[in-house]
Structure formats: structure tokens, C-alpha cells
Amino acid sequence: MSFLVEYFGNVRSLELAVAVLDIALVYYVVYRALLLIKGTRAVQMLIGLLLIILAFF
Numbered sequence: 001m002s003f004l005v006e007y008f009g010n011v012r013s014l015e016l017a018v019a020v021l022d023i024a025l026v027y028y029v030v031y032r033a034l035l036l037i038k039g040t041r042a043v044q045m046l047i048g049l050l051l052i053i054l055a056f057f
Contacts, residue, residue: 008016037043 011019037046
């Protein structure tokens, strides 16, 4: 826990704001993309692709 306090103590407020904004933007884009493909065949294809990728690792 002290690591987080030390880390965020050294980060400027502008850098922290940019990081939070970046995370929120990526979250929103992924969320909207998932809503867009929900209930379509794209979900089945994505699951199949992920299973194939996992099989290779």
C-alpha cells in the first residue's frame, strides 16, 4: 500500500489526469464495441478466435 502512496505522490496531477482520461476512454470504446456486437454472429466468431489463440499457448 505504501508503494501506491509513494508512486502517486511523485506523479504530477496533469499526468494523473491524462492517465485517468486514457483509461476511461479505452474502457468506453471497448464497452461500446461489445454492445455493438452483442447478440450477433461476431460474438461467436470472437469466442472461436480466442479459443484458437488459447489452444496455441
